[in-house]
């Protein structure tokens with residue numbers, strides 16, 4: 001009898017493979033980093049071969065660790081860094097250019113032009129997104145226009161476009177399946193989230209031939225079989241979702257109003273909004289949470305660029321700490337209501353501010369300020385930025401948010417999670433399985449294979465490891481948050 005589901009989590013800095021038991025427990029894990037390429041200021045690329053080879057390598061490794069053959073694997077689930085854009089030749093499989101990563105800003109001027117031409121409302125109405133280089137649409141436009149000979153080949157129908165999920169599915173099925181799921185499609189700025197179709201008007205504006213685009217499927221669906229060469233015997237690819245949506249699923253946020261926040265390099269807070277696509281007036285994104293049986297569950301999303309990355313800066317940039325984990329010990333030496341604020345706007349500010357020109361600052365220092373206070377301020381900045389997102393959600397009319405489920409590498413930091421609960425004045429729940437992104441992909445595949453009949457059944461597997469409850473009094477919380485807002489307005493004036 002088959003025993004495991006293989007989840008592939010192709011992320012921005014590393015690729016992971018995890019074997020989950022059918023009950024949703026991670027049994028074996030393999031992870032491999034790959035190089036980042038920065039050919040020019042603001043450009044970020046990945047070599048497509050690195051994405052593929054690390055996928056092959058971690059899948060082989062995790063199976064070797066488990067000491068099993070591929071027959072013991074029921075299905076494969078895929079989750080991926082979103083928005084990252086690839087174009088490849090459908091006959092040779094050769095990419096025409098490197099993958100352009102979601103963080104890449106090379107199309108900023110094009111986006112300014114598109115906004116000046118009045119595209120903002122149209123894009124927001126149709127796709128739920130902002131006109132921003134973050135999304136795939138302008139990246140495809142760049143590849144078609146800037147890489148020699150590519151436009152003609154695309155017009156001839158020789159080339160395919162895909163986000164990382166599509167590319168891996170195409171490689172895994174030996175070029176037989178060119179597909180994506182609705183959550184990944186929703187991040188391209190080319191997909192109408194209401195009609196669930198590629199949008200011909202937006203494709204036309206960006207000059208992208210419709211024949212290049214993948215078929216859009218449900219998150220739990222038949223994505224074909226992996227080729228026998230991949231792991232020794234063919235396996236069904238049965239679940240696909242972008243990584244932040246997969247985490248929403250893995251956190252079992254199945255009811256409208258349930259919300260998760262993932263604290264890795266950045267932070268992505270996503271709230272299930274049910275069958276209503278809530279259009280934000282506060283620059284949050286409206287997106288697809290998941291699509292099952294053709295039915296869309298929408299979500300509201302806020303993205304912050306610097307969460308765990310602030311710890312990396314404290315460690316590698318100004319060397320105040322040796323390991324990210326030191327931050328917890330140092331912060332514990334400080335008063336939680338200390339007056340130092342660190343605004344980590346190193347690459348501008350994400351939601352809800354979307355200020356690409358903002359830059360970082362440390363304010364509120366006195367002669368007593370020491371390393372511990374600055375490190376604590378770094379951890380607190382993650383809480384304050386999450387509060388900014390919460391305020392934006394509230395002012396968009398969200399009233400149902402009663403707890404926040406958290407995951408990602410940073411959530412092992414109890415001090416940071418306690419501060420998060422305090423500043424949000426909400427209970428913060430940390431699950432037993434913190435690999436929720438991969439778990440989400442595995443659970444989608446399990447659903448497709450009929451191992452579970454309903455979301456209610458899946459929900460029963462979610463277990464809370466620890467709840468952090470707010471302990472600070474209201475007056476202190478508001479004084480602290482008002483200090484953060486003053487620090488923020490200071491940097492906006494500088495920029």
Ligand SMILES: Nc1ncnc2c1ncn2[C@@H]1O[C@H](COP(=O)(O)OP(=O)(O)O)[C@@H](O)[C@H]1O
Nearest residue numbers: 013264265308309311312324325408409410413
């Ligand atoms: N104990 C800790 N306290 C605070 N931050 C931490 C701690 N341990 C890891 N981190 C941060 O978590 C991040 C890694 O989380 P991860 O979920 O693996 O990120 P990603 O998937 O984006 O690469 C790093 O930026 C690191 O600085």
Ligand SMILES: O=P(O)(O)OC[C@H](O)CO
Nearest residue numbers: 011012081082102243264
């Ligand atoms: O790969 P991650 O975990 O950094 O996530 C990246 C996001 O999907 C970008 O939208």
